[in-house]
Amino acid sequence: MLELAVxxxxxxxxxxxxxxxxxxxxxxxxxxAISYGTLYPCLNALQAAGYITADDSAxxxxxxxxxxxxxxxxxxxxxxxxxxxxxxxxxxxxxxSFGVRFAFFAQTxxxxxxxxxxxxxxxxxxxxENATSSMSTTRGRLDRYTLELQRHGLESVEREVxxxxxxxxxxxxxxxxxxxxxxxxATPQTAK
Amino acid sequence: MLELAVxxxxxxxxxxxxxxxxxxxxxxxxxxAISYGTLYPCLNALQAAGYITADDSAxxxxxxxxxxxxxxxxxxxxxxxxxxxxxxxxxxxxxxSFGVRFAFFAQTxxxxxxxxxxxxxxxxxxxxENATSSMSTTRGRLDRYTLELQRHGLESVEREVxxxxxxxxxxxxxxxxxxxxxxxxATPQTAK
DNA sequence: GCGCGATGTATCGACCTGATACATCGACCT
DNA sequence: AGGTCGATGTATCAGGTCGATACATCGCGC
Numbered sequence: 001m002l003e004l005a006v007x008x009x010x011x012x013x014x015x016x017x018x019x020x021x022x023x024x025x026x027x028x029x030x031x032x033a034i035s036y037g038t039l040y041p042c043l044n045a046l047q048a049a050g051y052i053t054a055d056d057s058a059x060x061x062x063x064x065x066x067x068x069x070x071x072x073x074x075x076x077x078x079x080x081x082x083x084x085x086x087x088x089x090x091x092x093x094x095x096x097s098f099g100v101r102f103a104f105f106a107q108t109x110x111x112x113x114x115x116x117x118x119x120x121x122x123x124x125x126x127x128x129e130n131a132t133s134s135m136s137t138t139r140g141r142l143d144r145y146t147l148e149l150q151r152h153g154l155e156s157v158e159r160e161v162x163x164x165x166x167x168x169x170x171x172x173x174x175x176x177x178x179x180x181x182x183x184x185x186a187t188p189q190t191a192k
Numbered sequence: 193m194l195e196l197a198v199x200x201x202x203x204x205x206x207x208x209x210x211x212x213x214x215x216x217x218x219x220x221x222x223x224x225a226i227s228y229g230t231l232y233p234c235l236n237a238l239q240a241a242g243y244i245t246a247d248d249s250a251x252x253x254x255x256x257x258x259x260x261x262x263x264x265x266x267x268x269x270x271x272x273x274x275x276x277x278x279x280x281x282x283x284x285x286x287x288x289s290f291g292v293r294f295a296f297f298a299q300t301x302x303x304x305x306x307x308x309x310x311x312x313x314x315x316x317x318x319x320x321e322n323a324t325s326s327m328s329t330t331r332g333r334l335d336r337y338t339l340e341l342q343r344h345g346l347e348s349v350e351r352e353v354x355x356x357x358x359x360x361x362x363x364x365x366x367x368x369x370x371x372x373x374x375x376x377x378a379t380p381q382t383a384k
Numbered sequence: 385g386c387g388c389g390a391t392g393t394a395t396c397g398a399c400c401t402g403a404t405a406c407a408t409c410g411a412c413c414t
Numbered sequence: 415a416g417g418t419c420g421a422t423g424t425a426t427c428a429g430g431t432c433g434a435t436a437c438a439t440c441g442c443g444c
Binding site: 002034035037038041067 | 399400401402403407408
């Protein structure tokens with residue numbers, strides 16, 4: 001999750017932890033930043049796994065120099081990123097994950113984009129059912145505020161579904177225009 | 193946070209951990225349930241602090257009886273709940289907290305309701321500014337999808353602000369109708 | 385009489401957050 | 415020059431939370 005975001009950002013250009021964090025909040029939401037207590041351990045793990053390198057540019061000029069560490073993707077890191085982007089499984093429809101996956105859609109192939117969009121939509125529809133069924137169960141026994149909160153929540157979900165519908169339609173139109181061309185030996189998909 | 197939700201729910205009626213968890217998901221979002229790994233430790237802490245009691249109804253009929261623990265608010269617990277409800281500080285405008293605070297608005301006095309609603313709104317407006325300013329900074333350098341994500345996020349925030357505006361208007365009208373009557377010696381407010 | 389899904393309690397490792405600490409840099413003020 | 419202040423930059427830790435997992439009982443239908 002965070003791993004994907006970091007890899008994707010570093011793929012655009014190498015940068016410091018601090019800048020990474022700022023860019024991250026533009027990608028994760030676009031609100032909601034993550035904390036350094038999460039980022040730095042993640043960076044260390046990524047480095048240990050060989051997906052990124054950490055150039056410590058302080059070697060010059062001896063003491064007192066400000067510590068700056070520039071992180072860069074390795075070849076393995078790029079491969080890893082491609083893997084992650086291609087994998088559009090159920091974990092990608094979560095609130096948290098979806099935003100990140102979507103943010104890197106430009107680097108994702110059309111098939112995966114569609115799968116993620118549709119997965120997200122069905123996840124949302126599932127929620128609508130849960131909510132409406134639980135509302136009819138507790139029929140009228142809630143106070144005004146609780147009711148209003150649920151109504152607003154439900155409306156938000158409906159809005160997101162409509163948004164997804166538009167996106168899906170656009171994607172399909174795009175796919176129809178240049179059919180299944182992703183410059184890659186199409187791994188034979190089991191139809192539907 | 194979770195503490196408030198548990199206290200508020202138990203104030204309506206005593207219940208088991210399992211039911212508590214189900215009700216919680218009706219209150220926290222109304223999506224997003226919390227896990228038992230969070231709930232039970234919290235219940236234990238609450239019990240240790242003397243805010244709730246845990247009646248273990250298995251004492252009868254000897255062995256093999258199914259374990260059921262009914263949690264109930266104590267007098268201290270009710271006091272604690274009132275404290276928590278009255279305290280409408282900055283921590284209450286967070287995404288997570290706000291939903292819970294709102295769900296118990298029926299038990300909250302009008303003044304606090306208004307403070308929380310307005311605090312939430314200013315929090316949201318702050319976000320709008322951040323987002324729009326960072327958008328003009330990175331002017332045009334984002335791809336189509338990132339842009340679309342930000343646009344949608346911003347639109348959601350705008351919608352919530354409008355929602356809050358309506359709620360605030362309603363609250364004010366209500367306060368105007370029965371002026372400052374909360375059956376409680378009005379602690380002399382510094383005007384405005 | 386037997387399986388199966390809902391009810392019910394509980395814990396553990398892995399992960400994340402918010403607070404905190406420390407240090408340097410550039411810019412502006414006096 | 416000297417000073418303060420906010421942004422940049424790296425890092426850790428206690429405490430809280432999640433998801434998975436384990437166990438056991440209840441009521442129901444077949």
